[in-house]
Amino acid sequence: MLRGAAGNDVLNGGFGNDTMSGGAGVDRFVFSGAFGRDVISDFRTGADIIDLSGRGLSFNALDTRQANGGLDTLIVIGNNRILLEGFEENDLRGNMFDFI
Template sequence: MARKTGTDKADSIFGTSLSDWLAGLRGDDLIRGYAGNDDIYGGDGNDTVYGGLGRDDIEGGRGNDRLFGGDGNDDLEGNDGHDRLSGEAGNDELEGGRGFDWLSGGSGNDDLEGDRGNDTLLGGAGRDTLEGGAGNDILTGGAGVDFFEFERGDGRDRITDFQNGVDRIELDDFSRAQVSQIINGARQQGSDVVIVLDANTSITLEDMQRGQLDLSDFTF
């Protein structure tokens, strides 16, 4: 196992075939974990981090970071800044944090959470769960059965590829009667369907007809 720490400058830090602990500190760093189950922290600066093989835990820290999980079931957290997170292969967990983030699950059954900011979430292939969080987010499930999670206060979000009868919208803290009322209040807006949860929270389903929407599209 290697333990490596960067400096205040732009560093290049490389792991080993073992499970390593790598930290960039300040500066715009390049960090590669390679094989093993690595713990990697980018620190301050606009960092680029590659987890590589194994089950990696990667946190970007401050700055606009680019995080790549690689193979394995990885945990990626952008933290502060406008970050780009790519889970790639495996069943990954991605969290954007603050800022306007871009999250891509890749292959596998992934869990994507935008958190704060206006985020873009792409599930990719597999059975994915997407939660935009606060802000006006764009969600694309991709191939497979996908779950889109919402709660009050999440902002005005869009789902680009909701598949009626395949995907599900998960509403936290809503009863069956409330969900039925929400469905009844949904409206057609051009080629899209708009679902209103409250005065500050809505879901737009692109390229869908109001008549296709029913209770079977929801879990609660």
């Protein structure tokens, strides 16, 4: 489990399966290389950013799915997965991501 503090945090789980919680503040969740199957337990609209830079992706190219009966959102990137717990797929917006 990777946990941020009360400030603005950068969390990068690296290779392997991780659960990340940014806590309060504006948090950046970085996903590079083969990151595995990661969970963000507290992604917040208007505050947090999912960093997918360097992958050549765009918001419209993302493979997103409802998960766990629509309560969560799954983002699929090749063999890698990002699960946003308690976040509905319809609430995803392009400004929640950094692709550059």
